[in-house]
Amino acid sequence: MWKPEPSLADLQYLVEKAGLTRDALLAAYRQMCLIRHFEETIADRYYIGKTPEFNMAAGPIRGEMHLAVGQEAVAVGVCSLLESQDVVVSTHRPHHHALAKGVDASKLAAEIFGKQTGLCRGKGGHMHLFDKEKNFSCSGIVGASFPQAAGAAFAFRQRGQRNVAVAFAGEGAANHGTFAETLNAAALWQLPLIIVVEDNMYADSTPKWAALAQPHQFQRGLGYNVPSYLVDGMDVIDVYRAAKTAIQRARDGQGPALIEAVCYRYRGHFEGDAEEYRTKEEVELWRALDPIPRLGNRLKKLGWADDATLEALRAEAKRAAEAAVAFAEQSPLPDPAEALTGVFR
Amino acid sequence: MRTMKGIAFAIAEAIDQEMAERQDIVVLGEDVTYWGAVFGFTMGLHQKYGRDRVVDTPITEQTFFGMAVGAAAVGMHPVVSLMFVDFLGAGFDQMYNHMAKNHYMSGGQFAMPVTVLTAIGGGYGDAEQHSQVLYGLFAHVPGFKVVVPATAYDAKGLTISALRDPNPVVIFGHKLLTGLPFLPFEGQEEDVPEERYTVEFGKAAVRREGSDLTMVAAGLMVHRCLRAAERLAQDGIAAEVIDVRTLVPLDADTLVASARKTGRVLIVDEDYRSYGMTGELAFRIQEGAFEALKTPVRRLAVPDVPIPFSEPLERAVIPSVDRIYEEARALVTAPARTA
Ligand SMILES: Cc1ncc(C[n+]2csc(CCOP(=O)(O)OP(=O)(O)O)c2C)c(N)n1
Ligand SMILES: [Mg+2]
Numbered sequence: 001m002w003k004p005e006p007s008l009a010d011l012q013y014l015v016e017k018a019g020l021t022r023d024a025l026l027a028a029y030r031q032m033c034l035i036r037h038f039e040e041t042i043a044d045r046y047y048i049g050k051t052p053e054f055n056m057a058a059g060p061i062r063g064e065m066h067l068a069v070g071q072e073a074v075a076v077g078v079c080s081l082l083e084s085q086d087v088v089v090s091t092h093r094p095h096h097h098a099l100a101k102g103v104d105a106s107k108l109a110a111e112i113f114g115k116q117t118g119l120c121r122g123k124g125g126h127m128h129l130f131d132k133e134k135n136f137s138c139s140g141i142v143g144a145s146f147p148q149a150a151g152a153a154f155a156f157r158q159r160g161q162r163n164v165a166v167a168f169a170g171e172g173a174a175n176h177g178t179f180a181e182t183l184n185a186a187a188l189w190q191l192p193l194i195i196v197v198e199d200n201m202y203a204d205s206t207p208k209w210a211a212l213a214q215p216h217q218f219q220r221g222l223g224y225n226v227p228s229y230l231v232d233g234m235d236v237i238d239v240y241r242a243a244k245t246a247i248q249r250a251r252d253g254q255g256p257a258l259i260e261a262v263c264y265r266y267r268g269h270f271e272g273d274a275e276e277y278r279t280k281e282e283v284e285l286w287r288a289l290d291p292i293p294r295l296g297n298r299l300k301k302l303g304w305a306d307d308a309t310l311e312a313l314r315a316e317a318k319r320a321a322e323a324a325v326a327f328a329e330q331s332p333l334p335d336p337a338e339a340l341t342g343v344f345r
Numbered sequence: 346m347r348t349m350k351g352i353a354f355a356i357a358e359a360i361d362q363e364m365a366e367r368q369d370i371v372v373l374g375e376d377v378t379y380w381g382a383v384f385g386f387t388m389g390l391h392q393k394y395g396r397d398r399v400v401d402t403p404i405t406e407q408t409f410f411g412m413a414v415g416a417a418a419v420g421m422h423p424v425v426s427l428m429f430v431d432f433l434g435a436g437f438d439q440m441y442n443h444m445a446k447n448h449y450m451s452g453g454q455f456a457m458p459v460t461v462l463t464a465i466g467g468g469y470g471d472a473e474q475h476s477q478v479l480y481g482l483f484a485h486v487p488g489f490k491v492v493v494p495a496t497a498y499d500a501k502g503l504t505i506s507a508l509r510d511p512n513p514v515v516i517f518g519h520k521l522l523t524g525l526p527f528l529p530f531e532g533q534e535e536d537v538p539e540e541r542y543t544v545e546f547g548k549a550a551v552r553r554e555g556s557d558l559t560m561v562a563a564g565l566m567v568h569r570c571l572r573a574a575e576r577l578a579q580d581g582i583a584a585e586v587i588d589v590r591t592l593v594p595l596d597a598d599t600l601v602a603s604a605r606k607t608g609r610v611l612i613v614d615e616d617y618r619s620y621g622m623t624g625e626l627a628f629r630i631q632e633g634a635f636e637a638l639k640t641p642v643r644r645l646a647v648p649d650v651p652i653p654f655s656e657p658l659e660r661a662v663i664p665s666v667d668r669i670y671e672e673a674r675a676l677v678t679a680p681a682r683t684a
Contacts, residue, residue, distance in 0.1 A: 055529060063469060114658075127475070143404065206375065343650050
């Protein structure tokens with residue numbers, strides 16, 4: 001939900017209140033740039049073998065590909081507050097959450113390429129990423145993240161652990177029964193669960209107006225007595241402020257929260273999407289709210305960075321993304337015999 | 346008559362032609378308008394019939410399948426899209442405990458005319474949750490008719506039969522047979538009549554005649570068996586290829602007759618191996634043709650592992666033309682049983 005751009009004095013106040021330091025904001029900027037470059041580099045490689053005729057089965061990366069360009073601020077704003085032991089359960093659009101949770105970019109890229117060195121040894125691919133060390137997982141089934149994160153939160157509460165679980169999901173997923181069922185369970189048992197709904201206006205080709213009876217998820221959250229925040233998902237500071245309160249409360253045993261982050265995806269639902277359901281003008285309109293330059297401008301306004309610093313961070317992020325993808329490209333494919341292993345432990 | 350590439354357009358045309366004459370048909374599901382249910386089964390319909398009859402639903406499988414049950418109970422014929430069969434878990438209760446049983450449980454009071462369209466299959470890198478076949482699950486539950494078209498001609502005729510059937514019919518369209526430009530196509534361009542016609546359920550099709558062995562399959566695997574049969578022919582082996590077309594009702598007679606003729610049967614399936622189509626067909630065949638079988642029935646199916654993402658892994662589990670050919674050769678050269 002767009003909020004007016006703060007004046008310098010207001011910005012200083014907001015940042016100070018949120019406990020955001022120069023280093024923290026520069027790190028957020030770098031992380032968002034890493035996600036952006038990672039997604040764009042994956043997109044670049046995805047189209048190898050798929051042009052001029054788009055064939056999903058061709059090229060070094062096969063199958064569907066859902067990228068999160070434009071949605072970086074939501075992932076970074078929330079995950080920069082998490083510890084390694086905290087759990088994140090993500091969706092079919094999982095790369096930004098994974099990177100923000102600290103999943104190794106090289107192993108992530110290698111998994112997307114189906115390589116032996118990937119997070120899941122090539123078995124899962126882009127929609128099925130698992131990292132036990134970082135407590136990260138995701139699913140290609142819409143609506144699956146809510147109860148699974150609630151289960152982790154349930155375990156944390158049971159064991160008296162000061163950890164939280166975060167379920168990311170789209171606004172489309174919030175129509176699924178698991179959303180309502182999980183809100184009820186989380187409120188009933190006061191679970192340390194944070195539900196983050198990324199409202200990017202579309203579920204596949206279906207615009208929000210065609211699928212939601214009322215426009216806001218926070219209203220649904222409040223209906224279950226879950227403290228709920230409506231934030232500007234294109235503004236990492238706004239996301240961070242809400243997430244900080246929500247996560248702190250959950251760690252302190254005060255139960256769940258919902259964050260509704262209004263944002264926009266600049267690319268198609270999946271790569272190869274003809275996007276007949278929206279106009280180019282609409283996409284351009286949202287470009288003005290691009291979360292990366294927005295943060296960059298604020299860093300400059302605060303006197304915390306100049307163009308050269310920002311440029312250096314972008315270049316560093318780009319190198320890191322390219323190195324991760326190069327690692328993936330150079331890695332070997334798995335041995336076909338591995339296909340028959342691992343159903344049971 | 347004109348040529349048509351793939352089952353997607355054939356299914357969409359069947360629905361269109363029935364909808365034009367019948368007010369009871371409504372189309373429900375995710376992305377059934379702009380995206381034609383992603384795999385094209387509903388393409389072109391919303392432009393013609395509007396958003397009141399062709400309805401994009403929220404992502405709520407349980408609810409829209411339940412609504413199909415409720416609407417069918419009061420005389421509608423819902424056509425419901427389950428975008429990928431893999432998503433059935435999100436709505437299956439309404440399907441297997443209600444849609445499939447209400448006619449029986451109500452002592453025959455409530456007909457359940459629902460046509461479900463769903464996309465199946467792998468082979469293009471979509472991994473564990475978007476590559477399954479799963480028709481065996483539906484065929485296992487009494488109350489669903491299970492339709493697996495392998496050709497555009499059948500897709501159109503079987504869909505029209507489904508739309509005129511007073512029972513729940515699930516149509517499993519293989520993604521690699523849709524003929525859509527973004528996926529590989531393993532079918533053939535065919536002549537398909539422009540006018541309406543039906544293809545009867547429970548009638549298997551002998552796609553190729555042969556006397557040395559029988560290969561039985563459904564959907565995409567029919568085409569792979571036909572390609573394997575061509576190679577076998579070069580080796581002097583005459584393979585008969587049977588397309589079961591509908592798992593429920595099942596045409597066991599055609600299978601048994603062929604097994605009696607050749608004495609050797611290979612069942613090929615892209616569904617999981619155990620407790621599925623291959624086991625059921627093998628049972629029916631031995632039941633009807635036991636004394637004519639020269640060797641035990643063989644099967645080639647997904648070896649009870651999920652469909653992995655990486656290409657070499659995926660190739661290792663989904664039956665290919667090569668492996669069908671090898672399995673068929675091994676079957677033909679296996680020593681015959683001495684009774
Ligand atoms: C249970 C289930 N139904 C349908 C789908 C197909 N599908 C994949 S993504 C998607 C849209 C999701 O929209 P949203 O939750 O808003 O997430 P976004 O793609 O916008 O990030 C749909 C319908 C699925 N994967 N799982
Ligand atoms: Mg969305």
